[in-house]
Structures are given as structure tokens and as C-alpha cells.
Amino acid sequence: MVPHLITALSGPLLELESKVLEATPTIERWFRLEWQEHTPPFYCSVDLRNSGFKLSPVDTNLFPGGFNNLSPEMLPLAVQAAMAAIEKICPEAKNLLLIPERHTRNTFYLQNIACLSSILRQAGLNVRLGTLSDEIKKPTAIDLPEGGRLVLEPLTRLGLRKTRLGLKDFDPCSILLNNDLSAGIPPILENVHEQYLLPGLHAGWPIRRKSNHFLAYEELAKKFAKLINIDPWMINPYFARCSGMNFHEQKGEEQLMAAVDQVLKKTAKKYREYGIKDKPYVVVKPDAGTYGMGVMIAHDANDLKNLNRRDRNKMSVVKEGLEVSDVIVQEGVYTFEKVNEAVAEPVVYMIDRYVVGGFYRVHTDRGPDENLNAPGMHFVPLAFEQNAMPDMRAKPGSAAPNRFYLYGVVARLALLAASLELERTDPDAEAA
Incomplete structure (x- = not known):
């Protein structure tokens, strides 16, 4: 090793x-x-x-x-660290929306998303995937080469003022970006309130x-x-x-x-x-x-x-x-x-x-x-x-x-x- x-x-x-x-x-x-x-x-x-x-x-x-490239023996430590991070940000957190990169054909990257999702779930969160891809109009399952599958769902605005981001039947308190926004900041991510966006939009490459x-x-x-x-x-x-x-x-x-x-x-x-x-x-x-x-x-x-x-x-x-x-x-x-x-x-x-x-x-x-x-x-x-x-x-x-x-x-x-x-x-x- x-x-x-x-x-x-x-x-x-x-x-x-x-x-x-x-x-x-x-x-x-x-x-x-x-x-x-x-x-x-x-x-x-x-x-x-x-x-x-x-x-x-x-x-x-x-x-x-690349979370899928980490040693399996270290994953419990990742779960503990994720717990510590969530407790500081939002101790009562229940639902987390994970937004990946747009590409859906890169199986290595998708395995990373599967591993990251698993870490967050073991930290006590309900995790679902919202995609910025314009091609995905409904929940879409993607099979992974080593077994398992991911379901990507289209993002939507929630609430009377449309200031919250989520899925059709999923209102998260935290949103985790695993997308570096190289293509620019999409309007749907702007002016999101009452939710924790991690990291902030200024961490993306447009800024x-x-x-x-x-x-x-x-x-x-x-x-x-x-x-x-x-x-x-x-x-x-x-x-x-x-x-x-x-x-x-x-x-x-x-x-x-x-x-x-x-x-x-x-x-x-x-x-x-x-x-x-x-x-x-x-x-x-x-x-x-x-x-x-x-x-x-x-x-x-x-x-x-x-x-x-x-x-x-x-x-x-x-x-x-x-x-x-x-x-x-x-x-x-x-x-x-x-x-x-x-x-x-x-x-x-x-x-x-x-x-x-x-x-x-x-x-x-x-x-x-x-x-x-x-x-x-x-x-x-x-x-x-x-x-x-x-x-x-x-x-x-x-x-x-x-x-x-x-x-x-x-x-x-x-x-x-x-x-x-x-x-x-x-x-x-x-x-x-």
C-alpha cells in the first residue's frame, strides 16, 4: 500500500x-x-x-x-470529518443537494460522486444529485461500471419567492458544489437565500x-x-x-x-x-x-x-x-x-x-x-x-x-x- x-x-x-x-x-x-x-x-x-x-x-x-481513489481504510475518517463540517455549518441538517459536473460519460468522475455521496450519507444526510445539464429534463439513472447507479435530477427553484434551490420534491438546507463553474455561473445558482451553498460561487473559476x-x-x-x-x-x-x-x-x-x-x-x-x-x-x-x-x-x-x-x-x-x-x-x-x-x-x-x-x-x-x-x-x-x-x-x-x-x-x-x-x-x- x-x-x-x-x-x-x-x-x-x-x-x-x-x-x-x-x-x-x-x-x-x-x-x-x-x-x-x-x-x-x-x-x-x-x-x-x-x-x-x-x-x-x-x-x-x-x-x-477523485474521492474514489482514496484508500478504503481512510473512508471512516472522511465520514467523521464530514460530520464535523456539517455540525459547524448546520447542526440540524437533514437534506443535502450535491451538484456535480455536467459530464455524464466520465465514469471515473461519476465513481467519485458515488463515493462522495456515500461519505455524506454515512455522516447522516439524505443526499440527492441535482444537475446543471440542460439535457436532463427528468430523473435519469446512470449505471456505474463496478455496480450501483446514480440518479441525476433537474434543478428547480422552490418557495414563493423562488429563492431556494432544490429538486421537485426535495428541499435541502445545504447545497454542495462539485462543479468548478468553468462554463460560467448559471442563473439558477444566483441569489440563493436561506440555504448554505458550499463553497460560495466566488470559489468557481469565473471569479x-x-x-x-x-x-x-x-x-x-x-x-x-x-x-x-x-x-x-x-x-x-x-x-x-x-x-x-x-x-x-x-x-x-x-x-x-x-x-x-x-x-x-x-x-x-x-x-x-x-x-x-x-x-x-x-x-x-x-x-x-x-x-x-x-x-x-x-x-x-x-x-x-x-x-x-x-x-x-x-x-x-x-x-x-x-x-x-x-x-x-x-x-x-x-x-x-x-x-x-x-x-x-x-x-x-x-x-x-x-x-x-x-x-x-x-x-x-x-x-x-x-x-x-x-x-x-x-x-x-x-x-x-x-x-x-x-x-x-x-x-x-x-x-x-x-x-x-x-x-x-x-x-x-x-x-x-x-x-x-x-x-x-x-x-x-x-x-x-
């Missing part, structure tokens, strides 16, 4: 692991105090990259799919920006690094934002190349400081969007000069036809972990403020400096042994639970950053 980590003996990360283990009581108290001031998203998944000298998040998903998230994360990484006396760079990727891009018209090309050069130079300086022989690289990706689309790797600013038509098309439009005008240039973090000799990266899942498991994203045809969120990837459940709590008696690098605890700490930093990000971009908070 636990893959061999080839990074287990890599230099500076051992120092980071050692400091985290020594500071565990301080770290857990710090998180506890932070969560008294901030509200975590209902759920979240974080993509990490472990280069042996650095462990940092590279993406944070507020509408996580959310990755640069806002990583600004919040950078702020927290500095505070956390000071707390345990480490270099914040060890857990934080450099990044820059470029706006007003048009890849088809080559608009903003000079701005982008300057940003790439800036991030590469800052990274190279750190590599020299720590004696790292690998070549720095950056990842250019949309400031809004998901599924690993529109991602480009560059080891030199000139790599982005005179892109061919295929690359321009790839960078111009992402999921649901969302056009790309803003990008972030993020420091590339090598992944030197492998599962069965294939390159892998850990993905950590959380419900409320609790780590509930994760998996390795594995790709047999990709290298340690490439995007693994691409066709051909597969998943290996990541077993957070002993509920991801560290073995204080073990030496750093010698026990998988210690490395997994480290994953959980960095992932929770990203979760806290998501909380700050959502607070700062909440239109209702601004109006208040």
Missing part, C-alpha cells in the same frame, strides 16, 4: 522533516489557533511536489474529484484566481517558516502573474518572457545557495482553470518565443472553452518520487480542517519536471498510516508515516491559504 519513496534520503528535506517533527506540538497549536480565526472550505485537495530538497503545493482544488491563492499561501508560508525556523522557500514556489495575454495574437509575449526570466533567476539563486545541480524550470498555466489544461514547461524564457500554432491553441482555451487571458508563471518543483519506477506526486484530500487521505498521481510517460495531470495518468491510494500522525521515535526519512505527516502539514497550509483567499474575495463580505 505504501510506495517506495526514493526521496527518503535526499538532503535538505530531511532537515525540514526533522524540524517539523520536533515542532509538532507547536505546529498543531498554531493550526488550532488559526482555525479559530478562519473557516476552512468544506473540502479541498492539494497537489504536492516533493523534490527531496523542497516540498510545496503546486495546485489547490476547491471542487475535488477565482490561482494568483490570489498563492499570494495567501506565500504569506502563511513565511509565518510558518518563522515558527519552526526554516527557509520559507522550502515549502513555497516562487510565482509571477501576467495579465492581458492573447496567445493567438502574441500579445503579452514580452511580459511573459520577462516573468519567466525573473522566476528562473530567483530559483537559480536558491539552487546555488543549496548546491542543487538540477536545472531550474517554470510552469506556465492559466490563472483560472483546472484539469491540467493549458500547461507549458519552460527551462528558458526563449522557450516561449515564437510558439507554434499547436502550443498557442493549447494555451488559449481550457476546460469548457474558458478563454485564457491571465497566466501565472510558477517555479517548477521536480518530483523525485516514484511508484513502480514511474514518476509520481502526492495529492492530499481534506474535509473541513482534517486530512482524510490521498493518492499518488502516477504517469509512466512523464519526467520529473513535467505535468502529471495529463491523459495516461493513474492513481495509487496513499495510506496515511496512523491517521497521518508522526512516529516520534523514528529517525527522519526512515518512517513513511513521518513523510506522510509532512505532506499533511503542507497541504493544511494550502487549505488555510484557501480559507484566506475565499475570505478576501467574498463579495458578500465586501458588501457588509
Whole structure:
């Protein structure tokens, strides 16, 4: 169940692991105090990259799919976390409406919805699925390949003022989105009152920006690094934002190349400081969007000069036809972990403020400096042994639970950053 980590003996990360283990009581108290001031998203998944000298998040998903890839042994923990989340939001909650993505032919995604529904039902909720698809006019059953079925139902407005959202015979007190709204915010989701919409609409890609998230994360990484006396760079990727891009018209090309050069130079300086022989690289990706689309790797600013038509098309439009005008240039973090000799990266899942498991994203045809969120990837459940709590008696690098605890700490930093990000971009908070 636990893959061999080839990074287990890599230099500076051992120092980071050692400091985290020594500071565990301080770290857990710090998180506890932070969560008294901030509200975590209902759920979240974080993509990490472990280069042996650095462990940092590279993406944070507020509408996580992939619950079906978690280790079955961890599902009771997910149920407990869901119970804790519901008790805080609406203790008397009885009915929950789950709104998935529109696509109904992606069986892997539908298995995720089945698993998520099961977790929520075991947490004491009646769960039904409401779809945003215009094609579904009546309750529609979809059989799953491994048995079982899902029933998707058309959404409707309820109440005299039509301010509540539900199904024809189902009035929920909570609505959970598992749809990142890449296609835009549909009118039926707007002006919903007297119900809890989780997460808020501003968490969707029409409003959310990755640069806002990583600004919040950078702020927290500095505070956390000071707390345990480490270099914040060890857990934080450099990044820059470029706006007003048009890849088809080559608009903003000079701005982008300057940003790439800036991030590469800052990274190279750190590599020299720590004696790292690998070549720095950056990842250019949309400031809004998901599924690993529109991602480009560059080891030199000139790599982005005179892109061919295929690359321009790839960078111009992402999921649901969302056009790309803003990008972030993020420091590339090598992944030197492998599962069965294939390159892998850990993905950590959380419900409320609790780590509930994760998996390795594995790709047999990709290298340690490439995007693994691409066709051909597969998943290996990541077993957070002993509920991801560290073995204080073990030496750093010698026990998988210690490395997994480290994953959980960095992932929770990203979760806290998501909380700050959502607070700062909440239109209702601004109006208040």
C-alpha cells in the first residue's frame, strides 16, 4: 500500500522533516489557533511536489474529484470529518443537494460522486444529485461500471419567492458544489437565500484566481517558516502573474518572457545557495482553470518565443472553452518520487480542517519536471498510516508515516491559504 519513496534520503528535506517533527506540538497549536480565526472550505485537495530538497503545493482544488481513489481504510475518517463540517455549518441538517459536473460519460468522475455521496450519507444526510445539464429534463439513472447507479435530477427553484434551490420534491438546507463553474455561473445558482451553498460561487473559476491563492499561501508560508525556523522557500514556489495575454495574437509575449526570466533567476539563486545541480524550470498555466489544461514547461524564457500554432491553441482555451487571458508563471518543483519506477506526486484530500487521505498521481510517460495531470495518468491510494500522525521515535526519512505527516502539514497550509483567499474575495463580505 505504501510506495517506495526514493526521496527518503535526499538532503535538505530531511532537515525540514526533522524540524517539523520536533515542532509538532507547536505546529498543531498554531493550526488550532488559526482555525479559530478562519473557516476552512468544506473540502479541498492539494497537489504536492516533493523534490527531496523542497516540498510545496503546486495546485489547490476547491471542487475535488477523485474521492474514489482514496484508500478504503481512510473512508471512516472522511465520514467523521464530514460530520464535523456539517455540525459547524448546520447542526440540524437533514437534506443535502450535491451538484456535480455536467459530464455524464466520465465514469471515473461519476465513481467519485458515488463515493462522495456515500461519505455524506454515512455522516447522516439524505443526499440527492441535482444537475446543471440542460439535457436532463427528468430523473435519469446512470449505471456505474463496478455496480450501483446514480440518479441525476433537474434543478428547480422552490418557495414563493423562488429563492431556494432544490429538486421537485426535495428541499435541502445545504447545497454542495462539485462543479468548478468553468462554463460560467448559471442563473439558477444566483441569489440563493436561506440555504448554505458550499463553497460560495466566488470559489468557481469565473471569479477565482490561482494568483490570489498563492499570494495567501506565500504569506502563511513565511509565518510558518518563522515558527519552526526554516527557509520559507522550502515549502513555497516562487510565482509571477501576467495579465492581458492573447496567445493567438502574441500579445503579452514580452511580459511573459520577462516573468519567466525573473522566476528562473530567483530559483537559480536558491539552487546555488543549496548546491542543487538540477536545472531550474517554470510552469506556465492559466490563472483560472483546472484539469491540467493549458500547461507549458519552460527551462528558458526563449522557450516561449515564437510558439507554434499547436502550443498557442493549447494555451488559449481550457476546460469548457474558458478563454485564457491571465497566466501565472510558477517555479517548477521536480518530483523525485516514484511508484513502480514511474514518476509520481502526492495529492492530499481534506474535509473541513482534517486530512482524510490521498493518492499518488502516477504517469509512466512523464519526467520529473513535467505535468502529471495529463491523459495516461493513474492513481495509487496513499495510506496515511496512523491517521497521518508522526512516529516520534523514528529517525527522519526512515518512517513513511513521518513523510506522510509532512505532506499533511503542507497541504493544511494550502487549505488555510484557501480559507484566506475565499475570505478576501467574498463579495458578500465586501458588501457588509
